[in-house]
Amino acid sequence: MDDNANPQAGPLSHLTVLDLSRVRTGPTAVRQLADWGARVIKIEQRPEGDADQSLGGAKDGPDFQNLHRNKRSLTLDLKNSDGLAVFKKLVEKADVVLENYRPDVKYRLGIDYETLSVINPRLVYVSISGFGETGPYRTRPGFDQIAQGMGGIMSVTGLPGQGPVRTGIPIADLCAGLYAALGIFIALIERERSGKGQWVQSSLLQAQVTMMDFQAARWLLDGEVAPQAGNNHPTSAPTGVFATKDGHINIAAAGGVIFERLALALEDPDMASDPDYCDNAQRSRNRDALNARIEKATKLRTSGDWIDRLNEAGVPCGPIYRMDEVFADPQVQHLGLTFDTTHPRLGKQSLLGQGVKFSRSQPAATTPTPDPGQHNEDILREFGFDASQIAALEKNNVI
Secondary structure (H helix, E strand, O other), rough: HHHHHOOOOOOOOOEEEEOOOOOOHHHHHHHHHHHHOOOEEEEEEOOOOOHHHHHOOOOOHHHHHHHHHEEEEEOOOOOOHHHHHHHHHHHOOOOOOEOOOOOOHHHHHOOOHHHHHOOOOOEEEEEEOOOOOOOOOOOOOOHHHHHHHHHHHHHOOOOOOOOOOOOOOOOHHHHHHHHHHHHHHHHHHHHHHHOOOOOOEEEEHHHHHHHHHHHHHHHHHHOOOOOOOOOOOOOOOEEEEEEEEOOOOEOOOOOHHHHHHHHHOOOHHHHHHHHOOOOOOHHHHHHHHHHHHHHHOOOOOHHHHHHHHHHHHOOOOOEEOOHHOOOOHHHHHOOOEEEEEEEEOOEEEEEEEHHHHHOOOOOOOOOOOOOOOOOOOHHHHOOOOOOHHHHHHHHHHOO
């Protein structure tokens, strides 16, 4: 296909991605490709009724606009035989197909990996589900908070004794999307050697369990079930939130050398030599008393004073921001964590950027989130459909 088909010219501009996904986890995966220039075709249902009530939230809302930038939209009725034929025509030239239906839906539609890989053996087919493509829970509806509960993170989030607490972001959705994107890149690299595509699978539950990392290892290797620890680090002290004269700050003073630096910065040198705090085991065992001793000092100065003072002393610390404060921070601004684009209806937009940088290649928000069907004619022409065929598809409500 012609690179001019998409105005982006990033490092992935040679890839064509058919995006069947909805809500958050699938679009999160696709965004990792779209921001680096992949030709992403978002395949959507034809708008019916109030589009703002569909899965994925209000089309003009910030969440939807942030998730679906750098795509073109094709409305297509996959339940219609003509629509299915159009989709299979696109699959012939696609590199990636991504879906996050319930596992049985793809088979009912006839767009499962086994079927599409016959059409295009080089196809990387990606499925993201709630609980996995097989197993006793495969047909259950999956949502982020359900996976958070089953994956263990709600049991270790929140204050001790508070009861289960969800995280402030849809972490299972986001991580499943990121794992799926990682799987896509691995499959594409492997395809260079084998010449064959494969089926990449992730799920909310799988992603959430693997994201438990050292908390999971504590159980698997030591048989230890981690409790809630609130703002304290579960295994390292003193690391947590401390009140100041005008708010709160984070301090992470684990390790003997850094703890000694903290004691000097707090003007409490005896704290470092106190036998109750002589090593990490003792500091963890006497965490509450240690935190109270630290906070007695931190309350005497403002957050800004302590951040300057502790950083100068080589003690890791930092402010605790609201979202408006995050994007006002000079380091955040320096990192360039937003994209600016202009939507034809909504005007100028500032969208969230990527969490990785390269020395040469740069991500970009080249095009804003499209309206459903905005690129129907352009896309179909690129795949060989002529004006009369496109008109027939429109007349029959296929697109």
